[in-house]
Amino acid sequence: MPSNVIQWFPGHMAKARRQMEENLKKVDFIIEIRDARMPQSSKNPLIDELARNKPRLVILSKKDKADPAMTEAWIEKLSNDNTRVIAVDLIKENFKNRIIQESLALNQALIEKQKKRGIRPRALRAMVAGIPNVGKSTMINSLAGRKAAQTGDKPGVTKSLQWIKVGKDLEVLDTPGVLWPKFESEKNGLILAALGSIKDDVVHMDDLALYCCQYLMDHKPQALMDTYGLETIEETPWPTLQAIARKRGWLQKGDIDENRTMRTFIQDIRSSKLGRITWEQPDEDAASE
Template identity: 60%
Template sequence: MAKIQWFPGHMTKAKREMEQYLKLVDFVIEIRDARIPISSKNPMLEQMIKNKPHLIVLSKIDKANPEMTKQWVHQLENNRVQVLALDLLHQNFKAQISHAGKILCQPLIEKQKRRGIRPRPLRAMVCGIPNVGKSTFINTVAHKKAAQTANRPGVTKSLQWIRFNADIELLDTPGVLWPKFDDEEIGLKLALLGAVRDEVVSIEDIALYACDWMMKNCPEALTNYYQIEIQSTPYETLLTIGRKRGMLQGNEVDEDRLMKSFVKDIRDAKCGRITWEFPND
């Protein structure tokens, strides 16, 4: 498969805006998918934020292996990075975000106090590649699908300031992917879990990659859910699933229907809570 090229013009604009407004915020909240904590990070973001305090939120934990999520939290944390694993749909996460923000920005808060300045609300930029849960995070905070926009000096309306609580204000940004995926497997993982449009990578490539990975790393997820025996190749295993599910056109398996159904099962966590990247890999 050729390298996946994915960097539309609006994402170039979003990158420029993020660089421009980083100086207005005290820390960065980056949303990643807990199922792929490395593949769902944006390497451009690390270059842009430099030494800015950084909070990583691992989302979709209800679809990830819980033990693996704990290990990832431990591995990703350091003295300038806090990590939270959150269910953005069903969890009240405001107190955790506020606490993490205060820890990250403690030097700034102490500096303001020493100067006799009443600490102002902390300002955080919220970012993340498409489909990792950033919109869910923002919409939960704003209590509506269209987040409120507030006027701030020098801030364009394309970026939205949202009041998180008395302690924090959030700056929303568009989802941004980096220009290309030099690692083919990263592109396949992102396509599998919906961060890249289905038109960019063929559904067959995605399904074959996922089946091969599961056969090597968690074959029981296939055998338990589909009630099949693993075959010698991913293609044969998928055909076995198709026959078991009755996805036939005459005597042959309807491969297009099969591949789409298999990928949907994975995205919906029908095969179980799977983390597609291992700590310390």
């Protein structure tokens, strides 16, 4: 969707917040989806604020597009006593049982408490939350085994709560909490836009292309060289992009076509033409947590 994401903010934020607060009262824990390519930028600040004491299962979605070693490092970094983290390809993987197992492990204390009181543990209840386009509906539909979650959420349409049974041990709220990403630094905004999570016209293609090119020069120079047949990497991003444009023939009357170069480079990034890349390093982001 991201086309109507911008209009959402901040008008519908208060509503989304109230709705989330209401839903949180009804669940034991929260399933927070983040994009494995940008686990920091795709996090949602409201979840931290509102769900402080709830156990959390973090799903790093689109694992098929992220760097596997980096995904491992992110899992390590984000996991703690109250938070379990798994990475999933929501489209190709059969993840239902993994989610059930993780949910049981995460809520062990609650289950034990019920047992001690002589209550037969009831199904655990969770809500799914995350920023737009991260894979919430894909996950809910797959857990439900049918089209349960609506695609193209319409904020403001209040419906009665529906629970989706996921085996005998888990129930998931059928409407996901769609919330705005953390947007506090320029870098976060650039990464979200480069990966298509916020509308293109709030940022300049040039900024996106230059930022991404610099990141690749720093962290994945070989991917740049292999993808575009470069023999060397230049000192700064613009000459590197110019070299790519010459190799690819992104030219106009013999000169480099700047617009086309920026646009096509970003398209290549979105379509994972440069391979599996994670755009944030867990260690470098430690300070901004």
